[in-house]
Amino acid sequence: MSKLELKGVSFKYPRGKRMIFQNVSETFESGKLTTIEGESGVGKSTLLALLSGLALPTKGGLFMDGEPVRDLTEYRRNIAATVAQGNHLFEGRTVLENVMYPMLLKGEDPAAAKKKAAEYLSDVKLDEELLTHFPSECSGGEQKRVAFARAMALNNPVILADEPTANLDKGTSRAVADILCSLAHDHGKLVIVVTHDMFLPERADVRLYLRGGVLEHE
Ligand SMILES: Nc1ncnc2c1ncn2[C@@H]1O[C@H](COP(=O)(O)OP(=O)(O)O)[C@@H](O)[C@H]1O
């Protein structure tokens, strides 16, 4: 079992006036889906950026299985995979090529990467005829599925997502919630999701709130 820990984390943007977090400590476990809720501007995306290895805490640290995370490039390549709010898919590549990309980056043989990419896209229930389409030819919900398949292709133990159901209809939001639950419960991933969705937190194993710079358990 893996665990990811925030220990005494405080954070202030270099050009920011206020501390966004004050002494936050929390442990996240593999096989569990954790949701983090909170009002707009409270610091949810900032917290996810710290957990994604995109920024270092001003004070305190991030620990994976008890070891301090120091090399953020290595952390992003081998530990954490993030689905950004805007998906950040490569527009010049097809859906299949988008999902193959992390595997090719890790030195996987192209034929094997292609086969696995198709499997990941099938796991997220993307229509097979979209594999040769470009992201701009897919709906918001389809793009979100592709973004999750690409995150899965990194084969990292931690999966993070920022507001993955924002701007999606109810049915598609439910499908994204199914993907998140499956990642945690069937694939044993450590899944952390920032959300202000009304329904997604009901499916979570651990439900947290970010309020006034502090993480609270419900
Ligand atoms: N690069 C930055 N520099 C300074 N302040 C920032 C920066 N990015 C975000 N902020 C501020 O940090 C606070 C938290 O932002 P954010 O994490 O995006 O909130 P949330 O995702 O909960 O809506 C906001 O007050 C925002 O204005």
Ligand SMILES: [Mg+2]
């Ligand atoms: Mg945000």
